[in-house]
Amino acid sequence: MPISRRATAAILPLLLSSMALTSCNGDDGGGGSRPDGAIEGEIRFQTWNLRANFKDYFNGLVDAFEEKYPDVKVTWLDQPAENYAEKLSADAGSGNLPDVVNVSPDLAHPLAKAGVLMNLDQEKASSRFRSEYTPEAWKGNALPGLDGTYAFPWYLNTGPMFYNKALFRKAGLDPAKPPHTYDALFSAADTMASTSGGTVATLAGTPSIEDFGRYGVTLMNDDATAFTYNESQGVELLTRYKKLYDKGGLDGQALTNTPEKAGQKFLEQKVAMNPGSAHDLETFKRDAPSLYKNLGITEAPNNTGKPNMYVMGLAVKENSEHKAAAIAFAHFITNRKNQESFAHKVAIFPSTKGSLDKPYWTKDDGTDEGRVRVASAKLLKGAVNYTPVVMSDEMKTVLQNEVAKALQGKKSPKKALDDAVAQSNQLLQQG
Structure with missing residues (x-):
């Protein structure tokens, strides 16, 4: 379905x-x-x-x-x-x-x-x-x-964000106050990486177009004829992800993690936060009772006040x-x-x-x-659909590949996003 x-x-x-x-x-x-x-x-x-x-x-x-x-x-x-x-x-x-x-x-x-x-x-x-x-x-x-x-x-x-209260406590973070903004998210991730010696990441995946939207980036022009997520805020977000990746706040295999692999990392308590659903709770209860006991449910961080x-x-x-x-x-x-x-x-x-x-x-x-x-x-209530309706799977893959190059240091965040936008706009024109 x-x-x-x-x-x-x-x-x-x-x-x-x-x-x-x-x-x-x-x-x-x-x-x-x-x-x-x-x-x-x-x-x-x-x-x-x-x-x-x-x-x-x-x-x-x-x-x-x-x-x-x-x-x-x-x-x-x-x-x-x-x-x-x-x-x-x-x-x-x-x-x-x-x-x-x-x-x-x-x-x-x-x-x-x-x-x-x-x-x-x-x-x-x-x-x-x-x-x-x-x-x-x-x-x-x-x-x-x-x-x-x-x-x-x-x-x-919509989907809630699950978080591990035990890992938050261990890092000296308040489990009753999960991060609701990206500033809070990156701050918590830095703390988590530092206190765990890089063994516990906060996130398991690279930023998607939804992350750019929730960060407050203008994704397209008004008539949806061109992508614009390479604007300054977009570059800022990817730059922060790059720093997070280098510090260990982003899972080391984030570049290749599928949603299933990311979920497994969360279940194994190697990652502190991950999106999920009611179906996951049954798995946690059965396979990771200590995680289930310490499971928190919140919204995905955003800077707009509007969930996805x-x-x-x-x-x-x-x-x-x-x-x-x-x-x-x-x-x-x-x-x-x-x-x-x-x-x-x-x-x-x-x-x-x-x-x-x-x-x-x-x-x-x-x-x-x-x-x-x-x-x-x-x-x-107040939620929006951040993913542009004209963004195809191919365009999403383009963004994913360029983000990976930036995180690996093969391109600067600005160059990576400029290239992603150029390729996606070309695909858009061809469509």
Whole structure:
């Protein structure tokens, strides 16, 4: 299930070329909606790798909607996670995109840029629902450079930062006050490295684009046509990571650590802080009881006052033959009742206004899941999606490689970031 944001390759060229070949397929381009906006007709609804675990849930939703609107017939489709972006591109190019599709902002961007998705802010039938969702969720589905929101906010996710209270105490740090800013983080990491003789690092991974965002770096220009994270603050952050790496505050294998390896280092208590989830708590309880006993949960450090957030949405096809029905269905799936119901079945969070104020997300019920759920829910208020929607996996790899060169001393932090931005901007232009 695609809980976290999935970066995708640029698919706009394929979309545009395919659409040029199919522009004469008889569609009038006006969406085919009846003048009176009647909620009727046959629509197709496509999710992203959800059928295996939630078949009964979604079948029940479809049945409930059809009971409410007896003149509508909904066909539910589900696609596997693998090659989902390419599937969307091919369907859009051939004119076969379903009426309502499950997308993350990075998947929505090329489709919206090609004119395939409806702009909710410009469609009166959909914009009137805006007040039902949190401002953070609505903004999270807005697309830079396209002046609008192109998907109904659906479920959200974020991840807490785990920290080892015992290692904090041993280093003379207050375990009740984990670092919430990068200044505090680097200070704690210096202390941890010094008091342990370099045997205990604070972090296990190199900085990602999210770290640059949380540090306060301007990642792109306003219309998302060029990366800018090589600005002075970006250079400052990488320079601080370089010093941390040299002192042993960053794990010695950070350049090659995968999330799994980083998690293992934390479990072995060789690293003091690491992001995680409720699933990790079960592992800690079983394999590292001393860690579990001393486990702290906090937010990832940031200088902006805004934690990171992953968002998912439901988009409506711009030229749907039954747009009124498609809008009604997308809103039905993402309304408060149905979002809260779904969030009780899996570790996600509703994007509807007021939902996260309920006891389920504010009161710890004593379970591991509840402990993480409550801690994570607190982080979603005011959270933003830091990763640019146009940043592909290839661009992320470019940044990762250049960061590694800076940490190894092969390039200065400024040179590394200048090169990363130049390569990524070239890829962006090619896309």
